[in-house]
Each structure stands twice: as structure tokens, then as C-alpha cells.
Amino acid sequence: xxxxxxxxxxxxxxxxxxxxxxxxxxxxxxxxxxxxxxxxxxxxxxxxxxxxxxxxxxxxxxxxxxxxxxxxxxxxxxxxxxxxxxxxxxxxxxxxxxxxxxxxxxxxxxxxxxx
Amino acid sequence: xxxxxxxxxxxxxxxxxxxxxxxxxxxxxxxxxxxxxxxxxxxxxxxxxxxxxxxxxxxxxxxxxxxxxxxxxxxxxxxxxxxxxxxxxxxxxxxxxxxxxxxxxxxxxxxxxx
Numbered sequence: 404x405x406x407x408x409x410x411x412x413x414x415x416x417x418x419x420x421x422x423x424x425x426x427x428x429x430x431x432x433x434x435x436x437x438x439x440x441x442x443x444x445x446x447x448x449x450x451x452x453x454x455x456x457x458x459x460x461x462x463x464x465x466x467x468x469x470x471x472x473x474x475x476x477x478x479x480x481x482x483x484x485x486x487x488x489x490x491x492x493x494x495x496x497x498x499x500x501x502x503x504x505x506x507x508x509x510x511x512x513x514x515x516x517x518x
Numbered sequence: 519x520x521x522x523x524x525x526x527x528x529x530x531x532x533x534x535x536x537x538x539x540x541x542x543x544x545x546x547x548x549x550x551x552x553x554x555x556x557x558x559x560x561x562x563x564x565x566x567x568x569x570x571x572x573x574x575x576x577x578x579x580x581x582x583x584x585x586x587x588x589x590x591x592x593x594x595x596x597x598x599x600x601x602x603x604x605x606x607x608x609x610x611x612x613x614x615x616x617x618x619x620x621x622x623x624x625x626x627x628x629x630x631x632x
Contacts, residue, residue, distance in 0.1 A: 434618060436618075436620075438622075440561075444624070445609070445622050445623060446609060446622040448620065448621065448622075451618040451619060453618070458618050459617060459618055459619050461619075494563065503550065503551050503615045504551045504570055506553070506565040506568065507555075507563070507565070507620055509562055509563040509564075510562070511560065511561065511562040512561050512562065
């Protein structure tokens with residue numbers, strides 16, 4: 404089965420630093436997502452992205468966050484100035500056509516630790 | 519706002535036995551899908567099964583089946599003949615036609631006892 408690829412698998416950063424989390428969605432997919440999961444807690448929606456723009460975002464996705472699809476294959480999440488509470492597993496996901504019944508294909512996640 | 523609730527933080531089942539994980543949701547939408555995702559220790563989320571709200575027949579995928587009660591807004595997952603490899607976190611999820619957002623519950627950790 405095709406896979407969503409995320410790099411790095413682990414990222415450690417100092418509070419206040421910028422981080423970029425990278426994802427390569429499945430090649431013919433059109434809808435892209437970032438979710439995060441604080442350890443032991445639920446999977447929280449951050450943002451959805453289609454046609455080179457954000458289609459929806461959550462309250463968590465404030466001005467410190469941004470997403471980009473710089474080259475038609477990569478999909479990145481940037482956190483401008485990390486906080487301790489940004490420590491979480493960040494999942495990238497994609498779907499093909501955005502249909503309501505489509506399954507989300509998830510990457511294996513990037514564990515972000517903010518010290 | 520739509521919400522998904524999983525009231526069982528943890529469940530245990532003996533190998534080869536059957537277990538049911540509960541999920542309730544709240545929505546005023548009529549066109550939606552419900553999903554169960556499995557998150558093993560590797561933490562990559564995998565789709566287990568999905569159900570369209572318009573279908574009265576409960577979805578089944580091998581040992582996995584759902585009990586979808588639309589009026590009660592309930593969507594439980596039944597795992598038959600439980601195997602050690604079923605041990606994981608299970609998340610119920612919802613998506614309606616008016617949004618691209620999938621909403622997840624808080625998860626149920628399933629332990630399978632040998």
C-alpha cells in the first residue's frame with residue numbers, strides 16, 4: 404500500500420526555536436492534514452490543506468504555525484517559536500479526493516520534544 | 519459542534535475472546551462517516567473499519583464489525599477471536615460532508631491477555 408512519509412522521526416529543540424516538520428504525502432493525493440497527539444491524549448486536528456491553501460484550521464493552529472507545499476511533493480509544518488506545550492507527536496495525513504468516506508492515510512509521525 | 523466520545527479509557531480481553539469498544543458522537547448533520555482507527559505501539563494510525571451514516575447494514579471487515587445505532591448516535595466496534603496483535607489504542611473518528619476535518623475521540627487502550 405502507498406505510504407505517507409514523515410521526517411524526522413524525532414526532533415528535539417529548545418524553547419523559542421523554529422522547527423519544520425516534513426511530510427511527503429501519497430503522490431496522487433490532493434488533500435493534506437496535520438494532526439498532533441500529546442502523549443496519552445487524543446489525536447487533535449490542526450489544519451487541512453487543498454489546492455495550495457488552508458481549507459480549515461483549528462484554534463490550536465495560531466500565528467505560530469504555518470504550512471506549505473513548496474515543491475508539489477513535500478508538505479511542511481512550521482512552528483515559528485516553539486513552546487514547551489508544543490511537545491507532541493505530529494502526524495501528517497492525506498486523502499485522494501476529499502470525499503467524506505475516504506480513509507486518512509497517516510504517516511508514522513514526528514515526535515517533537517521542546518526543552 | 520461535532521464531538522466524539524469514548525468512555526472506556528482501557529479494556530482487556532482474553533485471547534480468542536470477543537470484546538466491544540464503545541463510541542458515541544454528537545452531530546446535527548445527516549451525511550457523515552464514522553471510522554475506527556487502530557494505533558499500535560509504533561503509533562502509526564491504521565484504518566480498521568468505516569461506516570456510512572446512510573447505510574443501515576453494519577460494516578464488517580473479517581474479525582472486526584460495528585454496531586451502528588444512528589438514532590442513539592452510537593458506533594461500537596466488536597473484535598471477535600481477539601489476537602495478541604490486536605493490542606493497541608483504538609480511536610473512533612467522525613467526518614461529515616460539510617468539512618474536511620476528521621474528529622477523533624480520546625481513544626480506548628485494548629490489552630489482549632494470553
